[in-house]
Amino acid sequence: MKNKFARILSALLVLTMISTCAISGTFAKYTTGAEGEDAARVAKWGIVLTMDGDLFAEKYATDDDEAEMEYSVVSSNGDRLVAPGTSGDAFRATVKGTPEVATRYTLQIPAGWADVKLPAGEYTDYTMLTKNDEGEYGYNSTFTLPADYSPIKWDIAVTKGDRTIRLSEVAASSQHFQDLAAAMGGTPNGFSASDAVIIVERYHTQLEALLESMVSGASNAKVSVDDEGNILMSMDFEANKNMDFEFALTWTWDFDDNGAGTFDKADTYLGNIAAGVCELPQGGSIDIAATFKATATQID
Numbered sequence: 001m002k003n004k005f006a007r008i009l010s011a012l013l014v015l016t017m018i019s020t021c022a023i024s025g026t027f028a029k030y031t032t033g034a035e036g037e038d039a040a041r042v043a044k045w046g047i048v049l050t051m052d053g054d055l056f057a058e059k060y061a062t063d064d065d066e067a068e069m070e071y072s073v074v075s076s077n078g079d080r081l082v083a084p085g086t087s088g089d090a091f092r093a094t095v096k097g098t099p100e101v102a103t104r105y106t107l108q109i110p111a112g113w114a115d116v117k118l119p120a121g122e123y124t125d126y127t128m129l130t131k132n133d134e135g136e137y138g139y140n141s142t143f144t145l146p147a148d149y150s151p152i153k154w155d156i157a158v159t160k161g162d163r164t165i166r167l168s169e170v171a172a173s174s175q176h177f178q179d180l181a182a183a184m185g186g187t188p189n190g191f192s193a194s195d196a197v198i199i200v201e202r203y204h205t206q207l208e209a210l211l212e213s214m215v216s217g218a219s220n221a222k223v224s225v226d227d228e229g230n231i232l233m234s235m236d237f238e239a240n241k242n243m244d245f246e247f248a249l250t251w252t253w254d255f256d257d258n259g260a261g262t263f264d265k266a267d268t269y270l271g272n273i274a275a276g277v278c279e280l281p282q283g284g285s286i287d288i289a290a291t292f293k294a295t296a297t298q299i300d
Helices: 002-026 167-172 175-184 193-214 262-275
Strands: 048-052 059-061 071-074 087-096 103-109 121-124 142-145 153-160 163-166 219-225 231-237 245-252 293-298
Touching: 048 293, 087 293, 121 262, 142 262, 153 167, 153 193, 163 167, 167 193, 193 219, 193 231
Parallel strands: none
Antiparallel strands: 048 087, 059 071, 087 245, 103 231, 103 293, 121 142, 153 163, 153 245, 219 231
């Protein structure tokens, strides 16, 4: 009987273990799984700035078709020169690239922009040899400048592809700027350095609108003069905007175009200062210099 009872207990134990295994396999706990993956690369910058060219030269080609000479102005000692009838159009700042980030492009003309200038006042007229009351020939006549005379006129040209626009051309379409030019000695070639600072301070809003109209794709244009006297121009470009364009700082010293011939007399006087015939008046200058700086910065 004992052996029989033991066999029955063993059988029940085996059945219990089998049942427990079956229940364990049937009632599993909740489980949820997921996998994720991400990747990125550095955004493209790729902006290339260049600055090249020379504003001034040692000699300038002759424009007179009847003259049998190659150059009309030639330096005697290797100095770079400016003279009536000359111009410079070779100082260029270029920007190329299509960055994947918003970008601010800034141009700066630092303070200390030297300019040729003959202050207002009375001067000897070296364009006419006359006879005095004693019958002696000499430079006896004078002329008067009612305002400072700065013959070099500056302009900015923007080129994109085969299209070039000059700031003076855009401004000329506005009666407001035509009146301004007449009041401040501007010409179709632009304004003097000293006048440019005043114009930027007074009319920066109008200049900002002109700048945006000249540079395709630009926004938030700013034109200002800081506390140190630096002229600043900046404009923003959205990400993936093609920025291939060129800025050129240009200058022109035109021949006299006023009926009184006053500018011819002033030009001649400046040339005689350079030659040592007469002295440089206080506040005057026969030197000229300009600096052009360009930067491109990511907008945060």
